[in-house]
Each structure stands twice: as C-alpha cells, then as structure tokens.
Amino acid sequence: MEKQRYERPVIKKLETGMPNKFGLRSEYVPITHIEGNSVKELLSTYGSPLFVISERTLRQTMEKARTAFTTRYPKVQFAWSYKTNYLNAVCSVFHQEGSWAEVVSGFEYDKAVALGVDPKKIIFNGPDKSQEDLKKSIGNDSLIHIDHLDEFYTIVNISDKLKKKPRVAIRVNMDTGVYPMWDRFGFNYENGQAWDAISKIMHSKKMELVGLHCHIGTFMLAPSAYAIAAGKLADLAHAIQQKFNHEIKYIDLGGGFASRNTLKGAYLPGIDSSPSFDDFAEAVTTALINGPFKTEKLPLLILETGRALVDEAGFLLGTVISNKRSSTGRRITILDAGVNILFTSFWYDHKITPAQPFTHYTEETIVYGPLCMNIDVIRENASLPLLNKGDHVVIHHVGAYNMTQWMQFITLRPQVIMIDMNDKPHIIRDKETLGNINAVEHIPEHVKTLPR
Amino acid sequence: MMIINRNIAISETGFVFNPINGESFSVNPIGYEVISLMKENKQADEIMQYLLANYQVEPETCRKDLEDFMGMLKHHLLLEDKE
Numbered sequence: 421m422e423k424q425r426y427e428r429p430v431i432k433k434l435e436t437g438m439p440n441k442f443g444l445r446s447e448y449v450p451i452t453h454i455e456g457n458s459v460k461e462l463l464s465t466y467g468s469p470l471f472v473i474s475e476r477t478l479r480q481t482m483e484k485a486r487t488a489f490t491t492r493y494p495k496v497q498f499a500w501s502y503k504t505n506y507l508n509a510v511c512s513v514f515h516q517e518g519s520w521a522e523v524v525s526g527f528e529y530d531k532a533v534a535l536g537v538d539p540k541k542i543i544f545n546g547p548d549k550s551q552e553d554l555k556k557s558i559g560n561d562s563l564i565h566i567d568h569l570d571e572f573y574t575i576v577n578i579s580d581k582l583k584k585k586p587r588v589a590i591r592v593n594m595d596t597g598v599y600p601m602w603d604r605f606g607f608n609y610e611n612g613q614a615w616d617a618i619s620k621i622m623h624s625k626k627m628e629l630v631g632l633h634c635h636i637g638t639f640m641l642a643p644s645a646y647a648i649a650a651g652k653l654a655d656l657a658h659a660i661q662q663k664f665n666h667e668i669k670y671i672d673l674g675g676g677f678a679s680r681n682t683l684k685g686a687y688l689p690g691i692d693s694s695p696s697f698d699d700f701a702e703a704v705t706t707a708l709i710n711g712p713f714k715t716e717k718l719p720l721l722i723l724e725t726g727r728a729l730v731d732e733a734g735f736l737l738g739t740v741i742s743n744k745r746s747s748t749g750r751r752i753t754i755l756d757a758g759v760n761i762l763f764t765s766f767w768y769d770h771k772i773t774p775a776q777p778f779t780h781y782t783e784e785t786i787v788y789g790p791l792c793m794n795i796d797v798i799r800e801n802a803s804l805p806l807l808n809k810g811d812h813v814v815i816h817h818v819g820a821y822n823m824t825q826w827m828q829f830i831t832l833r834p835q836v837i838m839i840d841m842n843d844k845p846h847i848i849r850d851k852e853t854l855g856n857i858n859a860v861e862h863i864p865e866h867v868k869t870l871p872r
Numbered sequence: 873m874m875i876i877n878r879n880i881a882i883s884e885t886g887f888v889f890n891p892i893n894g895e896s897f898s899v900n901p902i903g904y905e906v907i908s909l910m911k912e913n914k915q916a917d918e919i920m921q922y923l924l925a926n927y928q929v930e931p932e933t934c935r936k937d938l939e940d941f942m943g944m945l946k947h948h949l950l951l952e953d954k955e
C-alpha cells in the first residue's frame with residue numbers, strides 16, 4: 421500500500437467572531453506550475469530560490485495599460501522606468517512593445533543606449549546627472565528633465581560649448597491632495613518656482629522647452645490625484661502658449677500607479693482594492709481633454725509607469741528550510757529567500773502560495789528568510805496551509821523593484837529566468853558567484869599572508 | 873506520564889471540545905488520529921511508528937512535529953499528568 425501524503429498534526433483554537441490580524445485566508449489552490457512549467461522542476465533545474473518572469477504577463481499587462489489610454493486619448497507614449505526592473509531582457513520586452521526608456525542615472529542611461537534604444541527616445545530624469553552624463557545625453561539629443569536650477573545653469577553652459585539646443589522639460593512638484601507630498605524633486609507649482617524656471621528657460625533661448633513632467637508619488641491609490649496633476653500641467657502649458665507663444669509638445673505624468681499587491685496594514689488585498697488602468701486612464705484623459713488645448717494641439721501624453729506594469733509578471737520561488745515555534749508559541753516557517761532579495765516585503769504583505777497540494781487546515785505563521793538578522797521577515801503574519809520542510813512556495817507580484825534593489829548580503833543573488841510566450845524558460849541572469857564578488861576586490865600586499 | 877484528558881470529546885470531523893473550560897478546537901485528520909491513539913493509551917513511540925508506517929515522512933520531521941503537537945495539546949490544557 422502506498423503511504424499517504426504527510427501533513428503535520430495541528431490543533432487550532434476556535435474563536436468566534438472577527439477575522440484577526442492574520443487576515444482572511446487567500447490561498448485556496450496550490451500553484452504547482454508557472455506558465456506550464458512545474459515549480460518543482462524549475463527549482464531542481466535552476467536552484468532555489470529562483471526569480472521567474474512571465475513574458476506573457478509582461479506583454480498582456482502592457483497591452484491592458486496601452487488599451488486603457490489609447491482608447492481614450494489620441495497620442496500616448498509609455499517610457500519604461502528602468503529603476504523598477506532593469507534586467508536587459510525585461511527592458512527589451514518593453515522596448516519591443518514600443519516603450520521609450522526613462523532613466524535616472526548615467527548607469528541607467530548607458531544601459532538603455534547599450535540595449536539599442538534610440539537616444540532621442542530616452543528621458544533623463546533625476547537630480548544627479550553629472551556634467552559628463554549631461555554632455556553625452558545632450559550630444560545624443562535625448563530628453564533632459566531638469567530637476568533644479570543648478571542643473572539648468574550647467575545645461576546653459578554645456579549648450580554653449582556644444583553649440584546645441586538641448587530638448588528639455590522641467591520636473592514640477594505640486595499638491596495633488598496626496599500626502600506626503602513629493603516636493604524634493606523638481607520645481608514647485610503652487611509657490612511659483614515652476615513658472616520661474618519656465619521663464620528662465622524661455623528667456624535663455626539656449627534650450628527648447630518641449631515638455632512638462634511630474635511624478636506625484638508611488639503606489640498611488642487615488643486616480644483623482646492624476647486628474648489634478650494633469651490639470652495643473654495643462655494650465656502651465658496654456659500659460660506658456662499665452663505668454664511665449666510656445667507650444668509644449670508633451671505632458672509626462674510619471675509613474676506611480678498602484679500594482680495589485682497588498683500594502684502592509686491594508687485591510688483588503690490589493691487584488692480587490694487597487695484601481696485599474698482604466699480608472700487611472702479615465703481620470704487623466706478626462707482632465708487633459710477638458711483642458712485648454714485645441715483638439716489638433718493636444719500634447720503627447722507620456723507615462724513612466726513602473727510597478728503596475730511589471731509586478732504581476734514576477735514570481736519568487738523558494739523552499740521551506742524549517743518549521744519551529746517562537747517563545748510565545750507562534751508558528752515560524754523559515755524560507756531560503758530573505759529580504760536581501762525580496763526588498764518589497766518591507767512594503768507589502770506578499771501573497772505566498774504552496775507549490776504542492778495541501779488541505780484546508782491553516783496555521784497562523786510568521787515567515788522568515790534565512791538571514792541571521794532580525795529584520796529578515798517576509799510576512800509578519802500569514803494564515804498559511806501546513807508546509808513541510810523541503811516544500812516549495814510561490815511568492816507573488818515581485819516583479820517591481822526587487823531585481824534592482826536586491827542586496828548581495830550573506831548569500832549570493834539567485835538566478836532569474838524568463839518564461840517565453842511558448843512556455844519555454846530562458847536564463848536571463850546567472851546566479852551570482854563568489855568569483856563575481858571577488859573580481860572587484862583587492863587585498864593590499866601586506867595583509868595577504870595569513871599566520872600558519 | 874502525560875495522557876489526554878479523559879473528559880475531552882472529539883468527533884471524527886476533528887472537532888475537539890473541552891467541557892471543563894468550554895473551549896473548542898479543530899484538528900486536522902492526522903491530528904485526529906494522534907489524539908485517538910492517545911485515547912487508546914498509546915505512547916509517543918508507538919504513535920510515531922504508526923505515522924511512519926502510514927505516511928511519507930522522515931523520522932526526524934515526524935518526531936519533531938509530534939513533540940510540537942503534544943506541546944500544543946499541553947498548552948491548550950488538553951493533557952493531564954498521571955502517575
């Protein structure tokens with residue numbers, strides 16, 4: 421007789437009433453496969469933990485976002501926000517889908533150029549563009565989004581030297597009713613800084629003001645905030661038309677749309693509560709269409725959407741190292757994936773699903789990573805089915821910010837694979853090796869010899 | 873020796889009721905089997921042999937889980953000390 425699948429014995433006290441802080445149970449079926457590939461086989465082939473990107477989900481999500489905006493507005497352009505996920509394969513998928521590149525450092529700029537992006541379609545944001553970065557990007561006729569006046573004067577200087585008229589926009593910050601207000605980047609709308617910067621640019625005659633930019637925050641749950649932002653930038657564009665008889669070619673509303681993750685402390689899962697692309701598109705395009713523009717003069721709408729386009733396409737697969745109890749009797753499960761590779765567990769209650777069949781019994785569990793550090797908490801409280809040592813789990817919606825903000829700390833960073841449209845896996849980033857780490861280190865000669 | 877409290881009522885669906893303090897619990901099927909064996913005065917070693925014979929599980933994991941389960945029974949006042 422074949423032995424039955426084992427599940428550890430558990431007892432749970434029945435309490436009447438409200439769902440507790442462990443939340444409602446959300447995992448009802450195991451995720452044994454991702455895009456036709458068995459989780460178990462993927463882990464045995466590529467090692468655990470493992471990041472998996474679904475090319476299909478990337479393209480489908482892009483399509484949803486594009487459709488939401490292009491059915492409501494005639495001129496729309498997405499620019500892929502590199503910092504969200506700059507793995508070359510991921511950027512390339514977005515570029516194939518027609519996205520420009522949005523970068524915030526010389527490193528990201530060079531990455532986009534190396535991938536073959538037309539430099540005229542690279543938007544260069546951020547407060548820290550070096551003299552060299554600016555020379556290069558102005559020489560390439562990229563779009564420079566000015567963050568502060570020091571940068572403005574540097575650009576004046578460079579344009580004189582290069583005898584070029586750079587194409588620029590200014591970053592505007594503003595009150596959209598969402599707090600905290602992101603006012604450390606760009607020029608403020610309400611106090612007149614933005615208008616002052618615009619006037620300086622127009623009077624300088626050294627650069628062409630082609631756009632107006634803002635990025636009002638990240639993981640925004642209020643579409644109305646984008647309507648306010650679009651309205652304020654439209655008013656600025658109109659004022660520029662009136663005073664300088666100059667046409668603004670584009671309005672760039674940045675990124676920030678919430679993904680379908682669940683923010684820590686939120687009562688409802690993000691899957692049910694985050695606004696859709698349609699909600700955001702409706703708010704933005706209504707504000708622009710009702711604005712001061714003539715139909716044939718509507719500006720191009722640029723969106724630098726990051727997390728909402730990539731979060732869902734990313735999975736982190738891992739393995740249970742051990743189960744134990746805390747001093748207060750709470751169940752603890754330790755995974756081989758920690759916060760060093762899952763930075764977003766500081767923001768989100770990531771959904772975790774077992775990768776093998778389970779029963780409907782659950783335990784209130786604290787999920788830890790493998791680091792010898794107190795901060796290494798993947799979930800402070802999750803109502804999870806019973807997991808055995810060696811079982812596999814799937815952590816959902818990890819595509820944004822993890823594969824850029826991960827740290828090489830205590831362990832090496834794992835492999836990343838992309839599963840293509842025909843369900844075929846491809847390695848898109850190798851597992852880090854000791855050799856990679858040691859290659860950039862140097863030991864001074866006099867500390868090389870160790871005592872025998 | 874720890875034995876399961878005589879007064880505890882347990883149903884096949886895994887519903888456990890302690891009439892002494894009115895608390896109720898639910899156990900999974902394997903937990904039900906363990907408590908049933910305890911009611912038959914089976915000792916931890918025998919229970920473990922039974923689980924190993926019937927389930928796909930390593931002895932170390934089984935022992936650890938069983939000890940943990942007994943610990944929870946004790947925590948919930950479902951065990952009593954008997955000489």
Ligand SMILES: Cc1ncc(COP(=O)(O)O)c(C=O)c1O
Pocket residue numbers: 501504522545635637638639674675676677724725726727728820
């Ligand atoms: C200027 C700019 N654009 C776009 C983004 C992407 O934002 P998100 O991932 O929230 O869509 C960011 C992120 O901080 C940003 O700073």
